[in-house]
Amino acid sequence: MQTVTYRWPAGVASQTPDLLRWTGFAGALLLTAGAWAARGTALALGAAIAGAGLVVLAWALLGRTRTDATWLRRTLAWWCGPLLVAPPLFSMDVFSYLAQGEVAAAGHDPNVVSPAAGASPEAVARVGVYWQETPSPYGPLFNTVERAVTEVTSGDVVAGIGLHRLVAVLGLLLVVWAVPRLAVPAGVREDTALWLGVLNPLVLWHLVGGVHNDALMLGLMLAGTVVALEALPELRWWPLTAGVVLIGLGAQVKLPALVALAVVGTALARRLGGGLVRFALAGTGMVAAAAVVSVVTSLAGGTGFGWVRALGTPSKINSWMAPSNWPGFLAGAVSSPATAQAMISAGRVAGLVLILCGLVVVLNRQLRGGISEVTSLGLMMSLIVVLGPVVQPWYLLWAVLPLAACLPEGPWRTRVAAVAGVFSLLVPPLAGNFSGRVAELVIAYVVGVALVGAAFLLLRRARVSVAAQS
Secondary structure, eight states, X not given: OOEEEEEOOTTTGGGHHHHHHHHHHHHHHHXXXXXXXXXXXXXXXXXXXXXXHHHHHHHHHHTTSOOOHHHHHHHHHHHHHHHTTSOOOSOOHHHHHHHHHHHHHTTOOTTTSOHHHHSOHHHHHTSOHHHHSSOOOSOHHHHHHHHHHHHHHTTOHHHHHHHHHHHHHHHHHHHHHHHHHXXXXXXXXXXXXXXXXXSSHHIXXXXXXXXXXXXXXXXXXXXXXXXXXXXXXXXXXXXXXXXXXXXXXXHTTOGGGGHHHHHHHHHHHHHTTOSHHHHHHHHHHHHHHHHHHHHHHHHHHTSTTGGGTTTTSGGGSOOTTOGGGHHHHHHHHHSOHHHHXXXXXXXXXXXXXXXXXXXXXXXXXXXXTSSOXXXXXXXHHHHHHHHSSOOOGGGHHHHHHHHHTTOOSSHHHHXXXXXXXXXXXXXXXXXXXXXXOHHHHHHHHHHHHHHHHHHHHHHHTTOXXXXXXX
């Protein structure tokens, strides 16, 4: 009986991370080139899928090497480079941003007036069918960003996408700054946190390539959490206030950022001595701060408070990724659409109840010192993502980023990485309706999988047999 083991040969071992870096860079180039050419050919779409697969492969293999934080930041820059000039990838939401910006620039409230009612026909035609008649679900800070982009670019589509991508990159830079600092008190190595939390393909696809405003939300939320938590040991009130304001601004992009205020408020209560009274006082302070930031942002943006009525807009979509909707989908397969919708509504109520109960449990454990602040943030965001009424692949980043900063090496970290890898390949690089193009999509995935498989075999050839034991 022989057992064959493999390792990188001496002299190549130190070059292995560089080889993987350039493999990922080649994947990003191929993804970008394929995306530009994919409007109509299965081969080009297959190249884009192969490019995405190469990046995922290089990222997964990098997780088994040892690199320093500076090297990982440079690798992130290389992998992001081609995506900065790519067309919008994996989602067409940026075209909704542009249309909503036109609505705001025309003096209307985008949370009340839909693109179909307030934007140009050209802008509306680029928006997904559902969002054409639907007002913006975003907060007043992002409404202001949308309007500013439209006013600066005079409605030019290419320039508008470029500016929205710049905003996303600025948000990503805040994430890159914050994640390692959140990892320090949790005892997680900086390079490990950066690999899972920043370099993973979900960040590349959806924050940079997809131009999602989650980049700005997450950047403000995580940066504010860092500033606030670092101010607590010595109770430096001005930095603490600044951190709370940053988190509040993140919530004015998307509301889930408010969860970080619950974490900071609980940490403040614990710092002041703990107990329910201090917890209630600190919580009241966080709510008051969030309200002040909301009022100031709403008034400064000039659109008013219509965003409050639009908070439930995303949940109008029956998201197939959301577990709370699955009972309804199953009911719909054997019963009427009305029964299915009733089951979906019931599932969402149950999900909301479970979220609230879970938040209470997590915050109680944090208040008693059972878990760290970053772990608390990761767990609560996980509850919101998994049990919420809508799940999109980029929503996973709400949980993955804080979890990357607190999970030590082990099974749970591996599971989170595996989920991120799977979700990064669930959606084709070019978003859209493939219902009439199933054959094209199948051929493209066959081509993509074949190219990635060949690349994997080439990478394995760099390994040599080093031991044979009878």
